[in-house]
Amino acid sequence: MDNIILEKGRKIAYFSMEIGLKKEIPTYSGGLGILAGDTIKASADLGLPLIGVTLLNRRGYFMQKLDSAGRQTEHPQEWSPSDFMQPLPAEVTVTIQNRDVKVKAWFYEHQSLTQETVPVLFLDTDVEGNSMEDRQITHSLYGGDRKYRLKQEMILGIGGVRMLKELGYSITKYHMNEGHSSLLALELLHQNNVSVSKVKELCVFTTHTPIESGHDVFSHDLVMELIGQNSDFEILKKYGGEHQLNMTVLGLNLSNYVNGVAKRHREISEKMFPGYKFNSITNGVHSYTWVCSHFRKLYDEYLPGWANEPELLVRVRSIPDSEIWDAHEFAKKDLIDYVNRECGNDMDYDTLTIGFARRITEYKRPTLIFSDLKRLRKVNEAGKIQLIFAGKAHPKDEQGKKFIEMIFRYAEELKSEIKIAYLENYDMDLSLKMVSGVDVWLNNPRKPLEASGTSGMKAAHNGVVNFSVLDGWWIEGCVEGVTGYSIGPRPEVDKSLEQIEMMELDDLYNKLEYIIIPKYYWRKDEWVNLINNSIELIAYYFNSHRMMHRYVTEAYL
Template structure:
């Protein structure tokens, strides 16, 4: 039995709809959850008095199955929480549609190599006494309709605050990781005699998306149906929006510290929500977690202490180039063997390998590299390439699913020329293999819709070369030809969308054909220099230790 008194000293409550900590615990869907996991890992390393709050997601996000044509089907991912965490005896209730919904919490402890721990509360409504509908609130991440989503956000925000109170926690800062948890601010209003200024002092709000559809909005009819007995409706309209309940607006109006997740994202957010002061803390990744064991051994040998001081990676030049290359070859072999065992491919260890893995949706442009097949074939004639894709499309994103099918069609069309693989059911383990095993990490979202992005940071930690559109974090990380390569013009260049697209395509094909392929195949020392630069100039800075130092000094203190 966990000693509950150990929770009472926690001062920072980190709320996130999804948190990715272990591959076997499907409590995440993608970047937001993986970032939350890295936040917890870094907080433990640094000994921060943080406690995290999320939902249990008994059925996970979904298990992706792809048939031979690339058609995606979704399946529940049942798992046993008791294998990883302990159900606490404490219970709170949240009123939904005039009924008390019981909420309990499973406690998971993340333990750092420094022996420090960060507790994570996974809220659960699958309890005796709750109606069948309400038992399922904590079943499926991002599943169901708008009512289901609002119920989940009520459990997370309202139930989360009540559970922390029930456990005796004395929280000084509540960090809302995206708008899903914004109802915690309404619960704090209720507990502080509707004193908004007092609530703002305790709240930190981070927004992660420059896409309008990425901000949760609920019609007032749904809000009244689910929450009419909970809070004065005029209060919700005052802080959450006159015409509907905008969860981002709610977080903005009740937080003293607001930030975007990259410098460019701060600018975009400022335009989306004029009148609010946005700060920027660029995301980072947990270095030790995202470095392949092949590189960990090197870093341990030449850069002792790097795991808890990732800034030491700036000294990567102390590692002989041949050892850097050997570590990369070992990681690449692992990936290629895995791909060939899972897909109908004959990928080669020595071929320049390009990786593209992320949530599959329109703005990510997963089929962009296939825009001009004649030019892609010309690239391949200059030096052989092979492509590895992975990623899930949301069950309701028919266009996203269509992209996966198109990639399978291109794979068949180019069979015998360019080997193309699509790995199903993208998860933490597959991500680890990809970000360390490919030679080039490709990212070509439609600007300015990438808030930050973190997969390229993980790739850089493993000496993989980034090749990306200048959006999100890459605007800060790219030194052309030194840390990697840019696709297309700078954000400040005033061009039409069509001009931008043509410049991006020219860069994509020309830089591959005339710069990257010759370097990889003919000037290996220059390629290894790029790898060293990625580690020295990107990994040392774009890590979650630096990110959390910033949150502590700017948002929490």
């Protein structure tokens, strides 16, 4: 262990508030954390000299329980770090409210199939000598109030840089995955004689959200309370905002390389933050993680080496169609069996199955498909459909919770016609079941609020057909009728929000009734062609290996 700790070869530090590596380590809530985990895994596959830095989150995000009416309650997701990682002896302090808070770290090592490894440091304030209040800083992901959040971001950014230095790592690039870790730039200014040019050279900043509320903002009163009215406060005012501390602005002002996570997201970001130039590196997913066992077996047989060279998936046509279809059917059976066990829905294997699973919040419009029940019933008369939903609403998102209850009510209203299931406690394992087991992956966020999205990429890796609004990555991935189907007009269409939503609803129902259902039920060869196209034209490109190649050549070197 000591040799690993003191190993000087790590040059890139990747900071993320959440990192999702496996279900059993519940230090993630959704897309941002899963992307961070996929970044770690791809970096190990490629032998990149990277080290991850995150918070321990001893109580995870939360366990979701749903009652018979769809009412969500949240429960701590207790887990034991010692089952997966080792505590390090090193200790640093971060001054919060004029007191020194001790920070220790747990060492986790992700090992790739290539036998390469990437370490991850999980920062922990539940340390002897800290007050009970300070021990709880690293307990709950996205829990607590604004003060709790800023304390967490101080531990991540300031504590993370200090821990890397204490452990002897020689870092040449600090990659901030969202603004949560932007305070690392403040610490780097102290370590580099307040040389802004030097710090900018060290920093890479990636933003993942085109939503105002997704960018952390803190009042100067709170900053003064926690950090103090000293030179740090003046630096934060200068680079993070004159009237309040905007963590994204801080990251933008102190990084030489800044990017959004899709081409469209770059355009939106430049409108949100005028005067700043953004690059774009479209997200990808870790292919081996997000391919189910049935397709892994096929790819292993016909495309050896695909796991570490996912661009080989472009040769999927060397696999007989009958075997592709069988793999999909096996994955679908796994999912339907699970749904019937958990929900008692009596779903069947032959019905066209549509999946929707993500964080449940207003802009993702989880109930859009139920907007016109008369039209939905007409769709179902054209060819039977069944719907499977999953996803957590943030504990403070009352509207998100109401959406879950609404889906339960629609399921009850339509139960004699359309089978609808809602699976509780969405996590990495359930996600893999869903993205590989449904026939159609539905995604209908309100444009332009999807920065990238990655669940559809996972679905494509398993030959599942994407059906999505043209936002985020799907603008780049959609070839209409070839790689999947779009919902509604292109982003440049000049219409009101109400007109666009009406166009989207029309498109949603019409394509289901007149294109998707007939193709699935009566033109199976064309459907299998869609499956092949999803793998050949989407999975080969929208993967984290390609993404990390871009970060290395454009941001790190």
